[in-house]
Amino acid sequence: MTSEYRKRAVVTGASSGIGYALSLELAAQGYDLVLIARREQPMRELANRVDVLGRAAEVVVLDIADTECTVATLRAIDRARPVDLVIANAGVGAVRAAATASSWEAMGPALHTNFCGAAATLTALVEPMIERGRGHLVGIGSLASMGPLPESAAYCAPKAGLAMLLECLHLDLLKKGIKVTHVRLGFVRTPMVAKSTHPMPQLMEVDDAAKRIVNKLAYMPAEITLPEPLAFATRLLGNLPRPVRDRLMRFAGSRGTT
Numbered sequence: 671m672t673s674e675y676r677k678r679a680v681v682t683g684a685s686s687g688i689g690y691a692l693s694l695e696l697a698a699q700g701y702d703l704v705l706i707a708r709r710e711q712p713m714r715e716l717a718n719r720v721d722v723l724g725r726a727a728e729v730v731v732l733d734i735a736d737t738e739c740t741v742a743t744l745r746a747i748d749r750a751r752p753v754d755l756v757i758a759n760a761g762v763g764a765v766r767a768a769a770t771a772s773s774w775e776a777m778g779p780a781l782h783t784n785f786c787g788a789a790a791t792l793t794a795l796v797e798p799m800i801e802r803g804r805g806h807l808v809g810i811g812s813l814a815s816m817g818p819l820p821e822s823a824a825y826c827a828p829k830a831g832l833a834m835l836l837e838c839l840h841l842d843l844l845k846k847g848i849k850v851t852h853v854r855l856g857f858v859r860t861p862m863v864a865k866s867t868h869p870m871p872q873l874m875e876v877d878d879a880a881k882r883i884v885n886k887l888a889y890m891p892a893e894i895t896l897p898e899p900l901a902f903a904t905r906l907l908g909n910l911p912r913p914v915r916d917r918l919m920r921f922a923g924s925r926g927t928t
């Protein structure tokens with residue numbers, strides 16, 4: 671009798687929002703999970719819900735901004751049992767107070783977590799995945815990576831860096847059997863945006879977004895953009911002549927909108 675092969679996914683930022691919802695959706699699709707974040711309690715609750723779905727979930731408390739520790743931890747997880755899918759989702763939101771938005775105090779935490787932490791998560795298992803000739807790396811990015819937004823340098827810049835990292839990984843790893851997917855999201859109702867007073871056009875509910883992402887991930891595309899109409903408008907905005915775009919952005923900034 672042959673035993674069923676159980677796919678294994680690592681999800682960072684699994685204690686809340688999109689990572690929590692993605693983990694549940696992946697469990698429903700048959701994945702065993704490794705849940706990573708700094709807060710243990712919500713991940714324990716999630717692990718119980720995964721258990722009810724008949725899948726295994728391991729909880730790992732980790733600050734991904736500690737990149738050396740992140741790489742070592744992911745490699746140990748993979749040595750214990752190979753990982754098929756890595757989702758670099760953990761992230762922090764933008765500091766939007768006009769006076770501090772362009773300061774190092776705003777920039778530092780976002781760079782360490784949203785770029786360096788995500789890069790460590792995405793690259794830690796490249797070598798073992800190349801040896802196996804398979805694997806899927808997924809970065810949760812943002813439509814904010816498509817162009818500058820007012821008072822959002824700390825959020826846009828690391829997400830733009832993540833976008834380029836994923837493009838390069840896609841180029842280099844495709845021929846080695848590893849698929850790379852960049853998920854660019856618009857607004858999703860999660861704790862990250864709960865206190866936002868800014869307009870959030872085409873706001874998605876988190877369970878709906880997670881379901882749509884996981885359904886699309888099954889095809890391992892290079893890019894997933896949600897919602898598509900907002901992505902289209904963002905692309906158009908990014909391609910406007912610079913003086914027009916600058917004027918529109920300054921207007922949006924003066925009204926406190928993105």
Ligand SMILES: NC(=O)c1ccc[n+]([C@@H]2O[C@H](COP(=O)([O-])OP(=O)(O)OC[C@H]3O[C@@H](n4cnc5c(N)ncnc54)[C@H](OP(=O)(O)O)[C@@H]3O)[C@@H](O)[C@H]2O)c1
Nearest residue numbers: 683685686687688707708709733734760761857858860862
């Ligand atoms: N919500 C949106 O509208 C939206 C739009 C586009 C993209 N995104 C992206 O989606 C991802 C998830 O965001 P969300 O909306 O679900 O936010 P969220 O509810 O605030 O969740 C963020 C998750 O990241 C984890 N995290 C933050 N810093 C971490 C660190 N240093 N080490 C380990 N884990 C860390 C948090 O867990 P702990 O606090 O327990 O560590 C939490 O689980 C982010 O990358 C975000 O940029 C969100």
